[in-house]
Amino acid sequence: xxxxxxxxxxxxxxxxxxxxxxxxxxxxxxGRPVLDYVLGAVETAGCRPVTVVVGHGAELVEAAxxxxxxxxxxxxxxRGTGDALRAARSxxxxxxxxxxxxxxxxxxxxxxxxxxxLLEAHHRSDxxxxxxxxxxxxxxxxxxxxxxxxxxVERIVEAADANPAERxxxxxxxxxxxxxxxxxxxxxxxxxxxxAQGEYYLTDVVALLRAAGQPVGAMAVEDADEALGVxxxxxxxxxxxxxxxRRVEGLLEAGxxxxxxxxxxxxxxxxxxxxxxxxxxxxxxxxxVVRGGATIGxxxxxxxxxxxxxxxxxxxxxxxxxxVNRSASVxxxxxxxxxxxxxxxxxxxxxxxxxxxxxxxxSKAPHLSYLGDATIGAGVNVGAGTITCNYDGRLxxxxxxxxxxxxxxxxxxxxxxxxxxxxxxxxxxxITQDVPRDALAIGxxxxxxxxxxxxxxxxxxxxxxxxx
Ligand code: UD1
Ligand code: CA
Numbered sequence: 001x002x003x004x005x006x007x008x009x010x011x012x013x014x015x016x017x018x019x020x021x022x023x024x025x026x027x028x029x030x031g032r033p034v035l036d037y038v039l040g041a042v043e044t045a046g047c048r049p050v051t052v053v054v055g056h057g058a059e060l061v062e063a064a065x066x067x068x069x070x071x072x073x074x075x076x077x078x079r080g081t082g083d084a085l086r087a088a089r090s091x092x093x094x095x096x097x098x099x100x101x102x103x104x105x106x107x108x109x110x111x112x113x114x115x116x117x118l119l120e121a122h123h124r125s126d127x128x129x130x131x132x133x134x135x136x137x138x139x140x141x142x143x144x145x146x147x148x149x150x151x152x153v154e155r156i157v158e159a160a161d162a163n164p165a166e167r168x169x170x171x172x173x174x175x176x177x178x179x180x181x182x183x184x185x186x187x188x189x190x191x192x193x194x195x196a197q198g199e200y201y202l203t204d205v206v207a208l209l210r211a212a213g214q215p216v217g218a219m220a221v222e223d224a225d226e227a228l229g230v231x232x233x234x235x236x237x238x239x240x241x242x243x244x245x246r247r248v249e250g251l252l253e254a255g256x257x258x259x260x261x262x263x264x265x266x267x268x269x270x271x272x273x274x275x276x277x278x279x280x281x282x283x284x285x286x287x288x289v290v291r292g293g294a295t296i297g298x299x300x301x302x303x304x305x306x307x308x309x310x311x312x313x314x315x316x317x318x319x320x321x322x323x324v325n326r327s328a329s330v331x332x333x334x335x336x337x338x339x340x341x342x343x344x345x346x347x348x349x350x351x352x353x354x355x356x357x358x359x360x361x362x363s364k365a366p367h368l369s370y371l372g373d374a375t376i377g378a379g380v381n382v383g384a385g386t387i388t389c390n391y392d393g394r395l396x397x398x399x400x401x402x403x404x405x406x407x408x409x410x411x412x413x414x415x416x417x418x419x420x421x422x423x424x425x426x427x428x429x430x431i432t433q434d435v436p437r438d439a440l441a442i443g444x445x446x447x448x449x450x451x452x453x454x455x456x457x458x459x460x461x462x463x464x465x466x467x468x
Pocket of ligand 2 (some may be wrong): 028104229230231
């Protein structure tokens with residue numbers, strides 16, 4: 001209760017430096033929009049209610065976060081961060097709590113624990129505002145924190161407005177503030193746009209508070225990464241790298257072996273259990289789950305895949321929306337498409353494509369096959385080059401192969417079709433009629449051997465050509 005604060009997240013800017021029409025905060029880093037991380041940190045820190053100031057691409061941002069219980073305020077034109085906060089005054093201005101956490105929507109690396117620490121530091125002080133600061137060797141475009149001779153925070157100067165001495169300052173404004181509302185409101189009213197960018201800077205509130213005799217505090221964040229803002233695609237990529245590194249570090253600590261953290265990408269909603277092994281150059285996305293004792297890669301890409309204990313996904317596989325059961329093996333070079341279930345102990349080998357197919361327990365499709373819309377029982381052998389012809393140009397049709405059946409190599413199964421339990425299909429067959437249980441179906445031209453044909457041909461070629 002003592003740390004109660006409502007939050008205002010500023011996300012109305014043009015994001016010009018992104019060189020993109022998509023609103024900056026909707027750009028994705030490691031699978032989620034930038035703003036999603038910021039809101040997650042704010043919510044985990046316990047700040048409520050949350051107001052998001054939108055402007056450029058407002059409809060898109062509101063739609064993307066419609067179900068999150070947020071309040072939105074509109075900034076009509078992007079006249080600076082101070083103007084953006086002003087645009088939300090009718091929302092945050094009269095309701096409780098009277099303490100505000102204000103931050104920017106482009107800082108996805110902020111940790112909830114840092115926001116809590118800032119709220120605590122503010123609460124312990126008698127300051128009207130407390131800002132989060134950080135240090136960088138190369139301070140770049142960040143606002144400089146200028147302190148008085150006695151060490152008190154005096155003002156923030158933007159890089160574009162800083163004189164050479166101020167530019168040297170390494171204590172920087174992270175863009176996260178706690179404000180007491182009653183001194184904040186008059187300071188917001190006094191903002192001027194007389195600066196290099198012609199904008200109403202939120203950062204000028206610091207000097208205005210000081211001029212009104214209000215103390216302003218600061219807390220430094222140790223991990224400067226947390227303050228990294230996404231202003232360019234380069235920074236977006238850097239943020240994605242850091243998010244991934246954090247994710248991988250957490251998994252390693254929990255007991256999953258990620259062999260090469262820098263080449264492995266693991267999305268925020270992916271589960272990798274302890275004792276799982278992820279070999280180098282893998283990309284795991286969406287709701288993928290890798291159970292303990294499973295091995296993935298190298299070079300595998302999984303989206304919304306469940307890989308059970310002891311299963312292995314070998315080199316160069318792409319899998320989407322499918323389940324690989326216990327001790328099954330997939331790849332190298334397999335493509336497993338949505339709605340596929342690979343049974344326990346089953347084997348899918350190289351250059352095999354599966355779509356909407358159930359491959360039964362212990363069944364094998366080791367080489368060069370396309371199995372689509374197929375239900376395949378246990379203990380089936382699918383020979384090299386088997387193709388289910390599931391599409392007639394208009395509709396998709398099912399193939400059923402019952403338990404224990406054997407499909408010879410290079411067979412063409414024209415769906416809808418059923419191969420019953422224990423049946424055999426001879427290699428090279430085109431199967432257009434159902435095959436009964438335990439039968440052998442042969443659907444190919446009978447072989448003919450023309451005796452002595454080759455010898456007679458050779459001899460004919462050796463005879464001297466008749467003179468013309
Ligand atoms: C800002 C700070 C700078 C700080 C840095 C930290 C100001 C003036 N400068 O600079 O001191 O070091 O963040 O990352 O505040 N926005 C609006 N409406 C606007 C302008 C911006 O909503 O009219 C939003 C943007 O969508 C963005 C956030 O405010 O999410 C910050 O704006 P941005 O232009 O990125 O500020 P910086 O130049 O990074
Ligand atoms: Ca920024």
